[in-house]
Amino acid sequence: MTKGKLTGVGVGPGDPELLTLKAVRKIRESDVVVLPVSDRGLEVPVFSGENEREEDGLNNYQNRCVAYQIVKKAVPQVEKKLKMYLPVPMIKEKDRLKKIHDMDADKVCELLEEGKKLVFLTLGDPSVYSTYMYLHKRILKMGYEAEMVPGIPSFCAAASRINDSLAEKEEQIHIIPASYEIGKALELSGTKILMKAGRKLPELKRRLQGRSEKVVMIENCGMENEAVYQGAERIPEEAGYYTLLIMKEEKE
Template sequence: MMQGKLYGIGVGPGDPELLTLKALRLVKECDVIAVPGTAAEESVAYQIVKGAWPEIALKELLPVPMPMTKDPRQLEENHENGARSIEAILQEGKQVAFLTLGDPTVYSTYLYVHKKIQSWGYEVEIVSGITSFCAVAARMNMGLVEKAEPLHVIPASYQIEEALKLPGTKVLMKAGKKLGEVKEQLLSMGAQGVMIENCGMENEKIYHTIEEIPENAGYYSLTIIKE
């Protein structure tokens, strides 16, 4: 019997119209749709695809719990469990589409599962999606980088002081609960920037200056700092 194949599918940042034709085709073709979270229907990635193709509701869904934690043992356990549940479906010869926000190659929890499934000898494929930082720049009608400017993508929930001194454009992702501290650092440096919360979604909020940024903004907030 043929083994199934796992597709890691980037569904873009939030606007269903930013889903690629390839992503949508594979969602339609795959037997099972794996979705990060305990309730598949509540996942943002699922809702994005549903906005473009409501029939996803008729598909077999596999929730893959991915709790937000930095505890290495807990993370390893979650990734192992998620990968095993996907493996069971692949062994039945079914194709699995794992939905992931933005692009699967950028700070995506999907990658942990991808590596495990691949190391166990299954076929895997990553399908690129539009990244949040490109979508935010487009939404603000501005370029990210021009001429010889470098671009730095920084996970803002870690130490970022040194990274903020780098030349060029800085993208701050996944600040989470540290947003208040990040805002203070940016203000003390006199940095210029913009932030969008939930880019392309119904509850989108745009902040044109660092001062405007609320300290309790949601997880899907992205800040762009220009020189």
């Protein structure tokens, strides 16, 4: 029997029309749709339809999976596909995370041994701060086939949303994870993109006020509840997880 393949599919930032043709095709051709679940209540991988008592909880995970909700609007057939829910908690405990990722990879390999085609849905692009990469690397190391389908990154969509470029000529672009220490990164020249900034907004707002750069915050870019804030002083104290800031040096 031919072994299956795992494909990490980037679904873009939020607008279903931004899915690529290749992403749509891979989803349609798949046997199993893999949904990452950050909720700590899910401790082991489970499948839809496996246990009727658990179905309400799984539907809740499904409804909260932003990537899946985006795909549903572009590929309605995805609702009828078998779904596997993988625990991917947002924690920084390396040993615990390793055990969880190893467990996820083992379960995926069971399906690959059966010749199944799996698609793992991830927001934006799978190569940019995506939990998919932990699985991708393990699957390849274990001797199975895995690939990635690129998606439009949130910062590119955000630049289009505010009708501005990210960089021109010799200007540099710096992509910065805002949930970590960013002091030195703020001193870099060029355009700075602060990703996943929601939890650090109060601190970021204090740091950014009074600086010379132009600052724009975009929350939930491409989604129904999208919001744009121009200027550091207008940044709210709270925002959702899918929040990024673009800092650009003012031109003369």
